[in-house]
Amino acid sequence: xxxxxxxxxxxxxxxxxxxxxxxxxxxxxxxxxxxxxxxxxxxxxxxxxxxxxxxxxxxxxxxxxxxxxxxxxxxxxxxxxxxxxxxxxxxxxxxxxxxxxxxxxxxxxxxxxxxxxxxxxxxxxxxxxxxxxxxxxxxxxxxxxxxxxxxxxxxxxxxxxxxxxxxxxxxxxxxxxxxxxxxxxxxxxxxxxxxxxxxxxxxxxxxxxxxxxxxxxxxxxxxxxxxxxxxxxxxxxxxxxxxxxxxxxxxxxxxxxxxxxxxxxxxxxxxxxxxxxxxxxxxxxxxxxxxxxxxxxxxxxxxxxxxxxxxxxxxxxxxxxxxxxxxxxxxxxxxxxxxxxxxxxxxxxxxxxxxxxxxxxxxxxxxxxxxxxxxxxxxxxxxxxxxxxxxxxxxxxxxxxxxxxxxxxxxxxxxxxxxxxxxxxxxxxxxxxxxxxxxxxxxxxxxxxxxxxxxxxxxxxxxxxxxxxxxxxxxxxxxxxxxxxxxxxxxxxxxxxxxxxxxxxxxxxxxxxxxxxxxxxxxxxxxxxxxxxxxxxxxxxxxxxxxxxxxxxxxxxxxxxxxxxxxxxxxx
Numbered sequence: 001x002x003x004x005x006x007x008x009x010x011x012x013x014x015x016x017x018x019x020x021x022x023x024x025x026x027x028x029x030x031x032x033x034x035x036x037x038x039x040x041x042x043x044x045x046x047x048x049x050x051x052x053x054x055x056x057x058x059x060x061x062x063x064x065x066x067x068x069x070x071x072x073x074x075x076x077x078x079x080x081x082x083x084x085x086x087x088x089x090x091x092x093x094x095x096x097x098x099x100x101x102x103x104x105x106x107x108x109x110x111x112x113x114x115x116x117x118x119x120x121x122x123x124x125x126x127x128x129x130x131x132x133x134x135x136x137x138x139x140x141x142x143x144x145x146x147x148x149x150x151x152x153x154x155x156x157x158x159x160x161x162x163x164x165x166x167x168x169x170x171x172x173x174x175x176x177x178x179x180x181x182x183x184x185x186x187x188x189x190x191x192x193x194x195x196x197x198x199x200x201x202x203x204x205x206x207x208x209x210x211x212x213x214x215x216x217x218x219x220x221x222x223x224x225x226x227x228x229x230x231x232x233x234x235x236x237x238x239x240x241x242x243x244x245x246x247x248x249x250x251x252x253x254x255x256x257x258x259x260x261x262x263x264x265x266x267x268x269x270x271x272x273x274x275x276x277x278x279x280x281x282x283x284x285x286x287x288x289x290x291x292x293x294x295x296x297x298x299x300x301x302x303x304x305x306x307x308x309x310x311x312x313x314x315x316x317x318x319x320x321x322x323x324x325x326x327x328x329x330x331x332x333x334x335x336x337x338x339x340x341x342x343x344x345x346x347x348x349x350x351x352x353x354x355x356x357x358x359x360x361x362x363x364x365x366x367x368x369x370x371x372x373x374x375x376x377x378x379x380x381x382x383x384x385x386x387x388x389x390x391x392x393x394x395x396x397x398x399x400x401x402x403x404x405x406x407x408x409x410x411x412x413x414x415x416x417x418x419x420x421x422x423x424x425x426x427x428x429x430x431x432x433x434x435x436x437x438x439x440x441x442x443x444x445x446x447x448x449x450x451x452x453x454x455x456x457x458x459x460x461x462x463x464x465x466x467x468x469x470x471x472x473x474x475x476x477x478x479x480x481x482x483x484x485x486x487x488x489x490x491x492x493x494x495x496x497x498x499x500x501x502x503x504x505x506x507x508x509x510x511x512x513x514x515x516x517x518x519x520x521x522x523x524x525x526x527x528x529x530x531x532x533x534x535x536x537x538x539x540x541x542x543x544x545x546x547x548x549x550x551x552x553x554x555x556x557x558x559x560x561x562x563x564x565x566x567x568x569x570x571x572x
Contacts, residue, residue, distance in 0.1 A: 001315070001539070002557070005464045021470045024299065030043035030044060030045055032074075033041065033047075035074075035078065038077075038078065038106060038107070039074075039104075039106055040074035040075075040077055040078050041074055041106075041449050042074055042075055042078065045363050046071070046074075046075040048563070048566075049067070049071060049075060049079070050075060050559070051079050051082075052067070052072075052560070052566065053067050053068050053079045054079075054082065055100075055527075056069065056527070056560075057082060057083065057086055059528065059534075060069060060527065060532075060534050060535055060538070061086045062535065062538050063538060063557075063560065064083060064086065064536065065083055065086065065087070066085055066553075066557055067079075067557060067560060067561070068080045070557065070561070075337065077103060077104055077106075077107040077509060078107065080099060080102075080103065080107075080111075081103060081107040081110045081111040081114065082094050082110075082111065082114045083099065083109075084099055084103075084111035084112070084114065084115060085111065085114045085115035085118050087099060087297065088115055089115075089118070093098075099111075099565075100112070109140075109187065112132075112135070112137060112140075113140050113142065113145070115128075115131070116131070116132065116147055116149070117139065119131070120145060120148045121179075123125075124153040125148050125151065125186075126152050126192065127149075128148070128149060128152065129149050129152035129153050132149060136463070143162045143166040144162075144163075144166065144176065144179050144180060144183065146162050146478060147159045147160075147162035147163050147166075147183055148183055150162060151183070151186065151187055156187060160187055160189075161185060163180065163183060163184065163187075166180070167180075172199070173203075173543055174203045174204055174214060175213060175214050176215070177196045177197070177199045177200040177203065177324070178197070178200050178214050178217050178218060178221065178443050180196045180216075181194075181196035181197045181200070181221050182192040182221060184196060185221065185225060185262070187223060190225055193221065193225060194225060194227070194534075197205045197218060197221055197222065197225075200214065200218055201218070201234065204218075209257050215245045216245035216248065216249070218234075218245075218491065219231055219234075219235070219245050219246040219248075219249040219250075220248070220249040220252070222234070222249070223249035223250065223252065223253045223255075224249075224253075227257065228250075228253070228255060231246060231249070231250070232246075232258060232261075234246075235262060240262075240265055240266065241265070241266060241267045241270070242266065242267060242268070242270045243266075244262050244263070244265060244266055244274070246262050247259050247262045247274045247277075247278075248274075248277065250262060251274075251277060251278050251281050252281075254285075256278060256281075256282065256287070256290050256294075259274075259278055260294065260297070262274075262279070263275060263278070266439075268299050268301065271302060272301075272302055272305070275298060275302055275306060276293065276305075276306070276309065277312070278294060278310055279294055279295070279306050280309075282294065283309075283310070283313045291310055291329060292310070293332060294306065295307050295310060296330070300332075302385075303332060303336075304331075304336050304339065304340065307326075307330055307331060307336075307340065308340055308343055309325075309331075310343075311323055311326060311340060311344060311346065312344070314451060315344065315352060316327065316341075320352065320354075320355045321530065322360070323344070323355060324358070324359070324362070327340050327341060330435050334366060334369075334370060335370065335375050335376075335379060337366065338363045338366050338367055338370065338379050339379060339382070341359040341360065341362055341363035341366075342359075342360065342363050342379070342382050342383060342386060344357045344359050345357075345360040345386060346386055346389070347364065349386075349390065350393075360383075360386065363379075363382060363383060367379055367380060367383060368564055374418070374419075375416060377414045377417065378422070380414060381411060381414055381415075381426060384407045384410060384411050385411075385429065385433065387403070388407055388433045388437065389436075390403065391403070391404055391434070392433070392436040392437055396438060399437070404437065408430070408434075411426070411430055414426075415427060415430075415570070416459055419460070419462065420457065420463060421462075421463055421467060421471065424450060424453070424454065424471045424474070424475075425471075425474065427446060427450050428447075428450070428474055428475065428478045429448060431443040431444075431450075431478055431482065432478065432481060434446065435482055437479070440482070443482055444482060444484065447475065447478055447479060447482065450475055451475060451491070454468075454471060454472055454475060457471075465497045466497055466499060468497070469495050469496070469497035469499045470499055472491065472492075472495050473492060473495060473496070473499060473503060473504070473505060475491060476488040476489075476491040476492040476505070477504060477505065477508045479491065480508050480512055480514070481508070481512070485512075485514060489517065492505060500523065500525045501525065505520065505521065505529055505534050506518060506521055506526050506529070507529070509521060509535045510533050510536050510537045510540065513540065515537065515540060515541060515544075515552055516548075516552055519537070519552050519555050519556045522534070522537075522556065522559060523565075524565060524567060526567060533554075537556075538553075538556075541553045542555070
């Protein structure tokens with residue numbers, strides 16, 4: 001009998017599944033193949049559907065639930081079994097129980113095991129044991145899971161016995177050695193845990209660090225065992241220029257100097273996130289001296305961002321008397337001091353008007369003394385935008401038309417001497433300000449003029465095709481925000497360069513309730529949007545509850561069911 005494996009994991013393995021999808025010969029019904037470890041038999045088309053749902057379970061659980069509900073027979077069983085855990089962990093307990101009641105005995109058991117494993121993996125062993133007791137279910141057979149549950153039930157001898165039995169039996173995978181190490185450590189056997197970690201390390205040799213599953217868990221277990229020297233030694237053996245899984249465990253252990261050393265091994269472009277995580281930890285623990293040292297040592301590209309985080313922490317924790325001093329003391333140059341003052345003024349204008357007003361007044365004075373040049377121009381534009389934004393907060397009769405006109409004229413003079421890319425961005429921003437000031441005709445005229453400029457622009461050494469396409473999309477987005485959707489749509493359709501990796505078009509469509517076009521425009525790359533635009537789209541469709549929204553929701557599901565939505569395997 002031919003057997004296939006359903007790989008219920010994310011996008012990394014998706015190509016492995018999709019690559020075997022071939023059309024059945026002869027035009028007859030697709031053959032049904034046995035699925036390893038289950039009584040189910042699926043067609044290759046159903047295999048693809050199940051794997052896509054498994055991927056969506058991680059990226060958009062609600063969409064996974066809706067797509068799985070469309071399946072029938074064995075495919076419904078296989079796809080829905082792990083979704084029991086999804087519903088349970090989202091607090092939808094009644095739905096979870098209703099779904100499990102429809103599963104056959106095998107998949108009902110698998111559903112429970114999946115939930116228990118995910119709870120244990122999240123180090124919620126007590127919650128998993130309580131759930132098992134509440135449901136009146138027997139312990140699962142899988143030794144690692146069984147041991148974790150026995151320990152949580154207060155049966156340490158039985159838990160250790162399970163692990164000893166496991167070690168006498170089957171050969172363990174890398175990830176099983178890691179899970180074994182965690183359980184051994186929790187059960188008080190540090191030496192055995194260290195041995196298991198060594199087994200993981202030995203098996204992992206030769207793997208690419210960027211693709212190595214479990215290295216972060218390995219580092220965390222070393223830190224929890226107090227084996228910091230070994231952790232640092234092992235980290236030094238790997239080339240970690242983009243991601244370094246050893247940083248987070250060091251931060252959690254409070255070893256900030258060692259964490260900084262690991263951060264400095266990264267390519268400068270990849271240091272931002274770990275530096276911000278370290279700063280957050282230092283601030284949460286009240287280690288302000290170390291936070292300041294981190295900011296002082298940061299690259300120029302990170303220095304201002306980290307310092308702004310410290311200053312915001314000061315304001316949010318009522319330490320406003322230190323803010324002005326910190327700006328003067330910690331910022332490396334006057335332009336940054338002005339930028340920080342303006343940024344804080346914008347953020348706290350309404351919640352902390354006193355400190356915001358003081359900072360904006362200081363920034364205005366310092367700007368006058370700053371030498372002329374592109375840097376001064378950009379900061380001056382920032383200041384003018386803030387002043388105009390403040391005008392938009394006033395009732396129309398209280399606005400100062402003379403100051404508004406003067407500000408807009410100065411913005412125009414500054415924009416005229418800026419590089420083309422910056423000039424276009426500033427003009428788009430000005431159009432949004434004009435709209436908020438109630439000057440819609442002026443805003444539209446500005447965008448129309450900008451459209452003519454972009455139409456005649458050509459890529460050159462200062463403006464490549466990608467940047468030009470981003471400017472074109474920015475103009476289309478500006479038209480959407482000015483309620484000129486048809487013009488925006490026409491402009492966006494003219495963009496020929498692929499900018500999907502940086503596009504904000506889908507977000508704007510959803511934000512402005514062009515839901516039919518959002519469904520039509522949806523592409524595979526939108527699944528990975530960090531802004532979770534797909535979930536926002538689903539929520540809006542759900543909240544509408546009218547016939548149009550129901551129809552659009554079905555259209556969305558139809559789209560994700562089609563093969564052409566998903567990446568196709570490369571031709572041999």
